Amino acid sequence: DAGVIQSPRHEVTEMGQEVTLRCKPISGHDYLFWYRQTMMRGLELLIYFNNNVPIDDSGMPEDRFSAKMPNASFSTLKIQPSEPRDSAVYFCASSDLAGVETQYFGPGTRLLVL
Amino acid sequence: GEDVEQSLFLSVREGDSSVINCTYTDSSSTYLYWYKQEPGAGLQLLTYIFSNMDMKQDQRLTVLLNKKDKHLSLRIADTQTGDSAIYFCAEKDYGQNFVFGPGTRLSVLP
Numbered sequence: 001d002a003g004v005i006q007s008p009r010h011e012v013t014e015m016g017q018e019v020t021l022r023c024k025p026i027s028g029h030d031y032l033f034w035y036r037q038t039m040m041r042g043l044e045l046l047i048y049f050n051n052n053v054p055i056d057d058s059g060m061p062e063d064r065f066s067a068k069m070p071n072a073s074f075s076t077l078k079i080q081p082s083e084p085r086d087s088a089v090y091f092c093a094s095s096d097l098a099g100v101e102t103q104y105f106g107p108g109t110r111l112l113v114l
Numbered sequence: 115g116e117d118v119e120q121s122l123f124l125s126v127r128e129g130d131s132s133v134i135n136c137t138y139t140d141s142s143s144t145y146l147y148w149y150k151q152e153p154g155a156g157l158q159l160l161t162y163i164f165s166n167m168d169m170k171q172d173q174r175l176t177v178l179l180n181k182k183d184k185h186l187s188l189r190i191a192d193t194q195t196g197d198s199a200i201y202f203c204a205e206k207d208y209g210q211n212f213v214f215g216p217g218t219r220l221s222v223l224p
Contacts (some may be wrong), residue, residue, distance in 0.1 A: 045212070103157075103159075104159070108155070
């Protein structure tokens with residue numbers, strides 16, 4: 001398996017623009033997680049899905065953030081409108097309930113909002 | 115809520131052992147993990163320990179768990195420059211609630 005795939009790897013945009021981050025989890029994994037990493041706040045869980053259904057979105061900062069998982073192999077995290085304080089690295093991770101139940105992380109999307 | 119704490123920085127000399135410490139608060143943790151993050155990359159699982167174990171060894175890595183004190187440590191023997199990275203401690207309860215520590219930045223000096 002290719003692992004968790006995220007796109008784009010880097011995104012530079014202007015304040016007020018819409019940003020869409022994409023994630024393809026590992027095939028067969030039931031859980032998908034979106035994290036945000038900044039120097040100030042470390043790694044923050046934004047939302048996670050189980051079998052394509054959002055389970056806990058309490059970490060989503062505000063209404064400008066939304067996430068969807070239309071099928072088992074694809075998820076998006078959208079920021080509209082974007083603000084400079086959204087600049088961060090956004091990670092997607094997936095896991096299943098077999099084995100050590102760990103999360104496998106994608107390489108991240110580095111977002112810069114000017 | 116649950117919390118995981120780590121010291122933020124550690125410097126060691128090449129060839130020495132590194133010990134990275136972590137404390138957690140959730141007594142219902144089932145698994146505890148160590149992840150490594152290299153610059154510009156995602157988190158990579160290094161090793162894990164189940165909560166009913168107190169030690170696990172995997173080549174140069176030794177994980178010690180003191181469940182009574184809720185203390186987890188990662189020892190890296192013969193530390194190399196390639197071990198320079200940020201190391202995250204994480205714990206998980208019976209659900210899918212993962213809690214990550216702030217990460218310890220390990221610098222290996224030649």
